[in-house]
Amino acid sequence: MDIQRITSPGGITAFLVEHHDNPLIALRFAFRGGSAQDPQGKSGLAYFVTGMMDEGAGDMDAAAFQEREQELAVHMDFNAARDLVTCSYQTLTARKEEAFDLLKTVLTEPRFDEDATERVKGQILAGLKLDQNNPVNVASRAWSELAFAGHPYGLPIKGSFETVPSIMPDDLKGYADRVFARDNLIVVAVGDIDPETLAKDLDHIFGGLPEKSQLAPVPDATLAAGPVREVVEMDIPQSIVQFGLQGVMRADPDFLPAYVLNYIIGGGGFNSRLMEEVRVKRGLAYSVNSHLFPFQHAAVFMGRVATKNEAVGESLDVIKEQLSRIAREGPTEEELEDAKRYLTGAYALRFDSSSSIANQLLFLEVEGLGVDYVHERNGLIEAVTLDEVKRVAHRMLDADRLITTIVGKPVEAVPDPAHAMA
Incomplete structure (x- = not known):
């Protein structure tokens, strides 16, 4: 291209x-x-x-x-x-x-x-x-x-x-x-x-647009200090749980190791740790996933699980246990290689139409990565080492500080009353 x-x-x-x-x-x-x-x-x-x-x-x-x-x-x-x-x-x-x-x-x-x-x-x-x-x-x-x-x-x-x-x-x-x-x-x-x-x-x-914008300054954001948990009551049989932590900014040298790590945790579908532990082994949820969101003024590592009301507490316990384990031990070499193989192999699929090509290039420019990144990206993913991913896991995954919202009628995991809302 x-x-x-x-x-x-x-x-x-x-x-x-x-x-x-x-x-x-x-x-x-x-x-x-x-x-x-x-x-x-x-x-x-x-x-x-x-x-x-x-x-x-x-x-x-x-x-x-x-x-x-x-x-x-x-x-x-x-x-x-x-x-x-x-x-x-x-x-x-x-x-x-x-x-x-x-x-x-x-x-x-x-x-x-x-x-x-x-x-x-x-x-x-x-x-x-x-x-x-x-x-x-x-x-x-x-x-x-x-x-x-x-x-x-x-x-x-x-x-x-x-x-x-x-x-x-x-x-x-x-x-x-x-x-x-x-x-x-x-x-x-x-x-x-x-x-x-x-x-x-x-x-x-x-050319007819004004030369200069008039943007108000936006400060960098610091996420609320966890742990904090909030329940929004909704009369449904299945609760939606969203959880998250401070992530890694796009310009941070640790972003690509964090990106690979996210695939291993919850971004890789059935190849991810959370899907294996929450759905496959225990049958607690139909879906569980995680994502990295590097905004301009903040970065977030965020996940979501949908589970029956009776299983909210157990699902969160398993998620916290897995995040703590990866933070402590890191992923395996096999998990790292599988993640890199998928992430490099699937990259070309982002360029399968004129609109998708335009979308990808737009966000390269938004993120300040430059035109050569398209050709360099897979090599940068391949160069991510196990030690780098372990270091980022330790830096990012403090499961005891999770910010969590639960929508439904969970039987377990009742929050501190100070953070509950009806």
Whole structure:
């Protein structure tokens, strides 16, 4: 895969993977900021903005804009995360000029009409009501609130029933004006477009944006000091348990050993320790897993188990026992080699379509890894040693400090009353 770095005459840079087998162009771009830029009392603002991006722009109201999208057969999907607002945009080569005109209008002239704002607000509030009945969503939200209390990461990305109704068109416009800027922009293009054409199109699409963003400073986050456990009661036969610890930042030299370690612990499906011990040997749960989340201002090692109410306490005991054991002894050489074999072999599957290539390259740029990382990555994984993984396991896996949220009606594992909620 030939990855080129393109710089437009106006100074906008982008990664390009050029291929002309199909008459399609996939753009993936991001603005740094995300929900961490939501003002006090306006959590959910970034998420609201992304829901409004196809609700009218320029001289087109929502109905006219969406009709134009269909005419051009473009795919446009904006999303908000903790640290980013992202967009996936795809067009046929034959409609590129008109499609890129439309995207330019979306970014530089979003309307945020009052009627569309109220309609989308209603959709968000309806979604929040549905989320209240989804134990996975409830556990995840409760965990973030517990782990990141007092930090923007502790606020819900989608907002709340208290904050969303207060968001008005001026709030939406203010967020877009502050965050959607050229100094804050990361772009990737994949498909049927050459470097010279892309360079001109970058200026056409993004050149009308403000040169400088106005991001509020976001402090680095320190997770709550565990152990702490919170129960959210929900009348369901199976509890969802989310547990986590301080992780390893992406720029930390220990990140790749931690990444391999996570595969061994719970990221490797049936090849993982937790799946073997919790499900296969004891039949306590259908699923158990773990992940690493390196945000811009914090890093988290997080896991989740779904188990019947009667088995919550035993499942957590087994999980803590396994984390403590790996922290103490580390994984085996065989586990390490199996993990490295899978992680290197599966890497190519992340590049099986134009959209997935664009997505992978976008996050390489977000994380500051550079264009050569695609070719270097498997070698770096192969170079991870058992001693490195053992050191990271000892550093990261303090099972006695777990931050845990439980959604359901657990029979065991009742928390300290100070941390319980109904």
